[in-house]
Amino acid sequence: AQSVTQLGSHVSVSEGALVLLRCNYSSSVPPYLFWYVQYPNQGLQLLLKYTTGATLVKGINGFEAEFKKSETSFHLTKPSAHMSDAAEYFCAVFSPGGADGLTFGKGTHLIIQP
Amino acid sequence: GAVVSQHPSWVICKSGTSVKIECRSLDFQATTMFWYRQFPKQSLMLMATSNEGSKATYEQGVEKDKFLINHASLTLSTLTVTSAHPEDSSFYICSASLLAGRQETQYFGPGTRLLVL
Numbered sequence: 001a002q003s004v005t006q007l008g009s010h011v012s013v014s015e016g017a018l019v020l021l022r023c024n025y026s027s028s029v030p031p032y033l034f035w036y037v038q039y040p041n042q043g044l045q046l047l048l049k050y051t052t053g054a055t056l057v058k059g060i061n062g063f064e065a066e067f068k069k070s071e072t073s074f075h076l077t078k079p080s081a082h083m084s085d086a087a088e089y090f091c092a093v094f095s096p097g098g099a100d101g102l103t104f105g106k107g108t109h110l111i112i113q114p
Numbered sequence: 115g116a117v118v119s120q121h122p123s124w125v126i127c128k129s130g131t132s133v134k135i136e137c138r139s140l141d142f143q144a145t146t147m148f149w150y151r152q153f154p155k156q157s158l159m160l161m162a163t164s165n166e167g168s169k170a171t172y173e174q175g176v177e178k179d180k181f182l183i184n185h186a187s188l189t190l191s192t193l194t195v196t197s198a199h200p201e202d203s204s205f206y207i208c209s210a211s212l213l214a215g216r217q218e219t220q221y222f223g224p225g226t227r228l229l230v231l
């Protein structure tokens with residue numbers, strides 16, 4: 001079985017400040033990990049993903065995430081928030097070779113304050 | 115909390131048959147529902163956006179005549195894979211939007227695994 005926990009259903013940061021969205025997972029095998037963003041009235045868009053190799057992965061729009069096996073975490077960061085970053089963010093885990101598909105976290109609503 | 119269900123969770127069918135997958139929002143009315151497909155060992159791909167009472171909007175490359183979407187009510191959307199072939203075998207996930215005030219939240223179904231023999 002696999003699961004994802006996103007800490008904080010809402011995160012508010014000032015424009016220009018660091019963005020940190022937390023994601024912890026559980027998986028019985030080395031997982032694939034994803035971050036998705038959803039803007040209002042739109043479907044999910046892939047931000048970045050970790051499968052194997054380098055544990056620090058860079059995505060679109062200046063976001064990056066680091067896979068930390070010892071902490072079972074995959075937190076999403078961006079050095080400087082922009083107003084256009086306001087959206088819903090979802091972390092997801094996939095266990096290769098398992099019977100489950102993607103398991104999503106409940107999502108974190110990112111609010112950018114001017 | 116809001117719950118989205120999908121039925122069936124698993125389906126195995128012969129090549130050439132049609133398969134219907136239901137997505138229901140159990141305790142809320144969904145203004146919009148989305149259908150996703152996950153290819154093996156890959157991330158999700160948005161197939162279409164479905165609004166109640168109107169035609170679905172398909173993403174580029176998705177055959178609308180093959181993947182029929184019907185959103186007959188605010189709590190039910192169906193995806194029918196017509197004349198299924200082995201390459202259609204995949205994991206299909208739906209999500210439903212709940213609009214509360216100005217905030218829109220997505221709730222995902224558990225997914226349906228389709229295997230076409």
